[in-house]
Each structure stands twice: as structure tokens, then as C-alpha cells.
Amino acid sequence: MILVLAAGVGIIFATGTFLLLQRTLSRIVLGLGMYGNGVNLLMMLTGGRAGAPPFADGSAKGPMADPMPQAMSLTTIVINLGIIALLLALAYRSATLTGADEVEDDLEDRRIAQARREEEIVAEIEEEEEEPMPATTGGEPPAGGSTSIGEGAQR
Amino acid sequence: MNVVLPLLVALPLLGAGLNMALWRQVRVQQALGTAFLGAALVMSLVLLAHVADEGPVSVHLAGWPAPIGITLVADVFSALLLVVAVATLLAVFVYAVGQPRADKGAFYFHSLYLMLSAGVAGSLLAGDLFNLFVAFEVMLASSYVLITLGGSRDQVRSGMTYVIINLVASTLLVTSVGLLYAATGSVNMAEVALRLQEVPDGVRQALGGLLLVTFGIKAAIFPLFFWLPDSYPTAPVTVTAVFAGLLTKIGVYAIIRSQTLLFPSDEPMVLLLVLAGLTMVVGVLGAIAQDDMKRILSFHIVSQIGYMLFGLGLYSVAGIAGAVFFIVHQIPVKTALFLVNGLVETVTGSSALQRAGGLLRSNPFIAAMFGLAALSLVGVPPFTGFFGKLALVTAGFSVGEWVVTGVALAVSLLTLLSMSKIWANVFWGDHVEREPIIGPAGQVFTLPDHAPRLMNAATLGLVALTLVIAVAAEPVWQLSEQAAEELLAPAGSYIEAVVGP
Numbered sequence: 297m298i299l300v301l302a303a304g305v306g307i308i309f310a311t312g313t314f315l316l317l318q319r320t321l322s323r324i325v326l327g328l329g330m331y332g333n334g335v336n337l338l339m340m341l342t343g344g345r346a347g348a349p350p351f352a353d354g355s356a357k358g359p360m361a362d363p364m365p366q367a368m369s370l371t372t373i374v375i376n377l378g379i380i381a382l383l384l385a386l387a388y389r390s391a392t393l394t395g396a397d398e399v400e401d402d403l404e405d406r407r408i409a410q411a412r413r414e415e416e417i418v419a420e421i422e423e424e425e426e427e428p429m430p431a432t433t434g435g436e437p438p439a440g441g442s443t444s445i446g447e448g449a450q451r
Numbered sequence: 452m453n454v455v456l457p458l459l460v461a462l463p464l465l466g467a468g469l470n471m472a473l474w475r476q477v478r479v480q481q482a483l484g485t486a487f488l489g490a491a492l493v494m495s496l497v498l499l500a501h502v503a504d505e506g507p508v509s510v511h512l513a514g515w516p517a518p519i520g521i522t523l524v525a526d527v528f529s530a531l532l533l534v535v536a537v538a539t540l541l542a543v544f545v546y547a548v549g550q551p552r553a554d555k556g557a558f559y560f561h562s563l564y565l566m567l568s569a570g571v572a573g574s575l576l577a578g579d580l581f582n583l584f585v586a587f588e589v590m591l592a593s594s595y596v597l598i599t600l601g602g603s604r605d606q607v608r609s610g611m612t613y614v615i616i617n618l619v620a621s622t623l624l625v626t627s628v629g630l631l632y633a634a635t636g637s638v639n640m641a642e643v644a645l646r647l648q649e650v651p652d653g654v655r656q657a658l659g660g661l662l663l664v665t666f667g668i669k670a671a672i673f674p675l676f677f678w679l680p681d682s683y684p685t686a687p688v689t690v691t692a693v694f695a696g697l698l699t700k701i702g703v704y705a706i707i708r709s710q711t712l713l714f715p716s717d718e719p720m721v722l723l724l725v726l727a728g729l730t731m732v733v734g735v736l737g738a739i740a741q742d743d744m745k746r747i748l749s750f751h752i753v754s755q756i757g758y759m760l761f762g763l764g765l766y767s768v769a770g771i772a773g774a775v776f777f778i779v780h781q782i783p784v785k786t787a788l789f790l791v792n793g794l795v796e797t798v799t800g801s802s803a804l805q806r807a808g809g810l811l812r813s814n815p816f817i818a819a820m821f822g823l824a825a826l827s828l829v830g831v832p833p834f835t836g837f838f839g840k841l842a843l844v845t846a847g848f849s850v851g852e853w854v855v856t857g858v859a860l861a862v863s864l865l866t867l868l869s870m871s872k873i874w875a876n877v878f879w880g881d882h883v884e885r886e887p888i889i890g891p892a893g894q895v896f897t898l899p900d901h902a903p904r905l906m907n908a909a910t911l912g913l914v915a916l917t918l919v920i921a922v923a924a925e926p927v928w929q930l931s932e933q934a935a936e937e938l939l940a941p942a943g944s945y946i947e948a949v950v951g952p
Contacts, residue, residue, distance in 0.1 A: 316615075319610070328622075331618075331622045333620070338626060339629045339632075342629050342632050363630070364638075365632065368625075368629075368638075369579055372625050375588050378592065379595070382592075382614070383595070383614055386599060386607055386610065387611070389602060389607050393607060397864055399611070419648060
């Protein structure tokens, strides 16, 4: 019984991680929802075997489940609900602003990629210019390359 | 003290609720917020004076004993950070009140800000791991809304990353709390500390590693810092200032608390030292490569986290005292730098380095504020950063960790380099003609020559706080040392205060 649930926690976490690594925002939100459920199941597992009541009056016979993990997972459920709602609102906002349900490219990444492209172009031009020249100016291309990085970063 | 501890969390929450009810009266909201934060500052000072004299105090809410009820604990470490944190929160709140109306966002800013303050106080005072998680969530949930307050495209893009990363970290935190509960049968930190001694070594190390990763994401240490420089700069300046000053430091607080209390060690922890060195270097190199004041400062947050981790990694009284002092120095200095950045944005309309210039002549006050805060950050004597770094470096040499101490010294120089980059571009140089901003509907906003007086006053207050810490370095250092001694010998102080002798 416990082993089945433990395996369930693993499967839920794996599915959540898979969904989290997608580019679509709605899938990411679903993945986070899976995480929330996986954590709650894990919490329940820490309280011992399933099936026993968490509350019992003195006269009840038989085992009693540990109420602490149940109280804690109740709290996490509430927190998760609120934050997933916020995330859905953000995803909706993002979709209305960009027209696509996707994670946008990182600005920094784009700038670096652009700087590298420019550097390559500059290097190509310099190579072409250099071919007819004598070998005395061989030290220049790297210097030219590095200034283009600087320019790219400043833009 | 039985009243003060819960009030420090409850009062800002009450203020948040009142502010929501009074959403039409912005002036009343501002007055209420200032009053509540001011009261919290007084109470935290009283608390610090009490714990410094009589050792840690704990309160079991509603009289429920340790494993079931909610426990709040304050020792010198948490009380000291609480004083600095609340003072910083108050200064930024006054700054936000002084901001021009258009810049302030919606009416719920004040409520959210007070909720964030409650979360900060709750995280510092929480005596059990589960309520640490809840307080973190209170703090983060308000920060999620604050960081996306404008709802612009950039904010949604980077806010999304911020929310997702933090939610994953929170999930990890609940997972580790669940596993700790499974291993020890309690979430109360003092009880867990006692019971973990009987847990097998392997399990204990796995739990320690899990908590380090969890809090490491929140504190933005080396491999887990990537979300920070991307998300902080897009938020409104008051929000960035509070986040920069406080949120990551609360993560560091949680690392120091959990590692010293739950997973104590007798010798320097190599893993932490390596992470500390890499955090310092990567953060400062990122800062040097940037060309925007806000982004430079954001990368510096990461770099400075490395110093705090370095102090913890040394695992000696001197090292941890250095780390505590460094956090106390960082919170106001970092926030002050971001507030100065806000002033620069107010008068130039941008935080990009080439868009500003010659502020030294046109706005000497802003230049002076930046100069004082930046020198303090770099660690030039006689400012606070110098004492923090001196303590850390001395501790590093006395333990014999030459490499990482050398790295710390070199990173200081690189910090100076990137600060002088801001100085040279924004404050020196020719005066850049300020073009009026054209609004989306064609309306023209002219930029003011000077920032509003209240914003200047708030920045001045925070810079003055760093100067006070520098002048009072000796008493603050003694408190840091006392905090470190308590952290390294929790059995006689922290644990005794919670579970009794």
C-alpha cells in the first residue's frame, strides 16, 4: 500500500517536471499543479499507514492516523490554490500581451546571440579585407572582434 | 516579550487588512503604514535589547506545546536582523509615499507591502520549519504580485520566471519538511535538532543538502542565482529596493539557521566555501558586463551573498560573526543603492548608463548619496563594508582558507571597478540633455530637475543608518559575536529556550 503511494509520488513528480520543462505556459502551470499534489501525497505518507481516522474520541478503538501531516497538507493545498490562480492570471495576461501561450525569449540571451552574430560578421568582413594585404597586419582581427563585443553589449 | 513576538507579525498583517478596507483613502493608507512600521521598529528594538541581555525567548502561540502549536523564537541573530529589516522597510515605505503619484501603481501597493513586512518578520521569528515555509509564502506571495504590479510585457515575462522558480523552491521546501517530519516526527526546529542526532548519517546529509538547495534558490547562491538578475530590474524601483535588500537575505538567514542548528559541523565546510567563492566571482563578473545601473546592482546582490556564505562556511565564531555583521551591513546599503537608482531614474527617466551623465554637477545630493553607499558596499574604510569584510577576511586567514579569502579580496576590487563604472557614466561626464518622455497617447511628460523631497529624505535616512552602523561598529560587532556564539552552541541557548532545559 505505502509502496504504491510512494511510487505514485515519484510518478507525479516526474510528470510535473516533464510538464514544467515545456515552453507552453499552460503546461508549466499544470506541471506546478502536479508538484503541489505530489507534495501533498508525500506529506500524507509521512503520517503512517493510510485508512485510520485523524480525529478520534477516547472511546474509539483501533489505530489513529497522525493528524499533523494532514493539517500541514491542508495548509499547502490552500497556498498552492492561491498561487496557481495567480499564475493562471499571469499566463492569461502574457497571452493577451504577446498573443501566444509561450515563454518569451530571454532578452539577455538575445543580446548575447546578437553580439556574437555581429562579431562573426565583422570577422568575416575583416578576413575578406585582409586576404590581399601583407601579413604585417595579422594582429588586428582579434582586436576588431573584441570591440564589436563591446558595442554589442552596449546596445 | 510574550506579546511583542506575535505582535511583530500580527501588526503588519492588521495594517494590511485595514489598508485594504480603506482602499479609497490613499493618504490614510500611507499614514497607517508608516505608523504600523514605526511601531514594529520600536518593538524590534525592545526585543533586541531584551534578547541581548537575557538570551533567546520563545512563545508558544495559544499555549500549545512545541510539536503541535506554532512557536515563535527570537535570539540575537534574528532580533538583530529584524531591527535592520524593519528600519529598511520603513525607509522604503516613506520613499514610496514620496514618489510622484503616477509612478506608484495601484492602491493595493500599501497593503501588499505590509503583508510582505509581516512575511519578513514571520520568517525571522519562525521557530518551526513548517511555519518558516508559511511565512516565506506570505512574503513571496506578496512579492509575486508586487513584481508584476504594472502588468507590462517585460514585467509579466520576468515575473513569470520569478514566480515559477520560487514556487518550485517552495515545493522543494515542503518536500524537505515532509521528509524531516518522517525522519524525526517533529517540525519544531529545536526538537528536530535534538532528534536528528539519532538519525543515520546518510539520511541526515541528504536532508541537509535538500534544505541547502531549497534555501539556496531563495538566497540566489551560485548555480541557482540565474533568476535574480533577470527578474529584479523590471519591477518598480521601490519593490526592487525591498527585494534586493531583504528577500535574498532572508534566504541566507534560513541557510545559516538551518545549517548551524540542524546540521552542525566542527570544521570548515568545503562545499559551502567553494559555492561562496563561485557566487562572489560569477556575480561580480556579471555586474561588470552590464550597462544598466539596475542590472549592475542586481548582479551585485548575488556577489555579496557569496560573502555571507563564506562566513558560514568557515564555521568558526569569527566567521559566522562576520557573516552576521555583513548581512546587517548589506540590507541597508543595498536598499540605499537601489533607492539612489530610483532618484536617478526620476530625474533622467532611465537607469541605462549612457542615458545619464553629469549628475555630479546638476544633482550633487544624489551623487553624494550614491558615493557614500557605493564606498560602503565596496568596503572602503571607515564605512560599514570595510568592517564586514575585515572580519570575514581575518576569520578566513585564521582558519587557513587562503584561496577563498583571496577570492573575496579580489572580488572587492572588481566591485570597486563596477561601481566606478556607474560613477563615471552617471555622475561624471557631460550633462546629457533630458528629453521629455512621450506617453502612449502622445502626452508629454517633462522630467523634474530634482526628486521629490520625501524620496530624498528616505534615501538620506537609509544612508545615515549605514553611517550609524559604521560609527557604532563596535557594539554591532559585539552583538554579531554574541549571535555567532549562540548559533554555534544552540544546546544551551536556542534549544533550551524552546523545549526547556
